[in-house]
Amino acid sequence: MPLLARFKILGHSMEPQIKTGETVLVSSIPYWFKIPKIHDIVAFKDDTNKILIKRIIRIQNGKYFVQGDNKNDSLDSRKFGYIPKDKIIGEVIYKL
Amino acid sequence: MKIKSLFNILPLKIAYAHCDIPCGIYDPHQAQLAAHTVIRMTQLLMEIKREGETKAEHDVARITYVKEEHSSIIEGELETLRNDYFKEEHYKEYSNLNDLFVKTLKTVSKARQNIDIVVAQETLSGILEIAEIFYKTKGVIPVRVKSIYPTGGEIVVYK
Numbered sequence: 587m588p589l590l591a592r593f594k595i596l597g598h599s600m601e602p603q604i605k606t607g608e609t610v611l612v613s614s615i616p617y618w619f620k621i622p623k624i625h626d627i628v629a630f631k632d633d634t635n636k637i638l639i640k641r642i643i644r645i646q647n648g649k650y651f652v653q654g655d656n657k658n659d660s661l662d663s664r665k666f667g668y669i670p671k672d673k674i675i676g677e678v679i680y681k682l
Numbered sequence: 683m684k685i686k687s688l689f690n691i692l693p694l695k696i697a698y699a700h701c702d703i704p705c706g707i708y709d710p711h712q713a714q715l716a717a718h719t720v721i722r723m724t725q726l727l728m729e730i731k732r733e734g735e736t737k738a739e740h741d742v743a744r745i746t747y748v749k750e751e752h753s754s755i756i757e758g759e760l761e762t763l764r765n766d767y768f769k770e771e772h773y774k775e776y777s778n779l780n781d782l783f784v785k786t787l788k789t790v791s792k793a794r795q796n797i798d799i800v801v802a803q804e805t806l807s808g809i810l811e812i813a814e815i816f817y818k819t820k821g822v823i824p825v826r827v828k829s830i831y832p833t834g835g836e837i838v839v840y841k
Contacts, residue, residue, distance in 0.1 A: 592692040597699035604699060611689060612697070629697055637697040654699060658765055661700040682686050 587614040587675050592682070593629065593637065599654030599661065600627070600639060604681060610639070614676040622650060622671065627678040630669055639678055650674065708767040710813035713759035714837050716752040717806040720793050721833045723749035724802045753794040756805065760787060763816065776815050782808055806835055813838035 590613045595604050604610060604627070612629040622628055626642045630652070640652035640662050649668035654660025663669065726745050732738050764783045773779050786808030792801045810826065817824035822840040829837045 590692060592689055592694050593697035594694055595697055595699050600699040606699065609694065610697070611692075637695065639697050639699050658769060664765075682689060 588612060589615060591676070595639065598659055599656050601656045603655055604639070609682040610678045611680040611682065612676040613679050616677045616679065617674070622674055622677070628652065628674045629676050629678060630674045632666070637675065708763060710763060710809065710816045710838070713756050713809045714813060716755040716759065717809045718829060718831045718833045718835060719752040720749055720756070721799065721802040721806060721835065722831065723752070724793070724797055724799050725833070727797045728799065750794060753790050756790045756809070757787065760812070763812065772819055779815055782811055786812065803835070810836060810838050
């Protein structure tokens, strides 16, 4: 869980807000004080431990349905289902 | 010195805003095939003979199972085309395309819920229209031909 980490984004699924090649800051600190909520953009690990970023759309039974803003072109919970909270490594807090 | 550049001391890692797996393989054929299957299963349900009750129940269960399964295939295939293949420019060029998806997905649900040959035919009809638009966006000419299935309906191929 990074206190603060810098990630370069690859992929188009968060457009128009975050474009491929842009850099964002991800931090776990916000989630020390609150639980992830709907509309947060989060970084999380997939089953292969690759880091993905998506937006939280729904929360159900403590699990999170995440989706790309560019939903016409996004691989997200519509395909891989809800993700547990412990897969979320932090919130995207700033775009550099 | 810009404040933003202070963050450059942090190591830069990669995060993926994953697009769908960009395999580029899309085809409306599977949806057409499944729609013909739903029609055929509906026909078979309408033809069930009540001579032996257990046999009839058994047949209804099996046929309904296949109808359900192929309705799900249609929904999945249509959602893939709708969400993954067709882009904004397609929806602009073919202004009826989104309505066609909405209408056809509703008829699939009805075909699943009922034994209604008209609704099953409407499902196929919507899929054929979507298939024609799909092939046009691929730069090939769509052609309607009579299917070789016992349903007797058409399929859309291309030349």
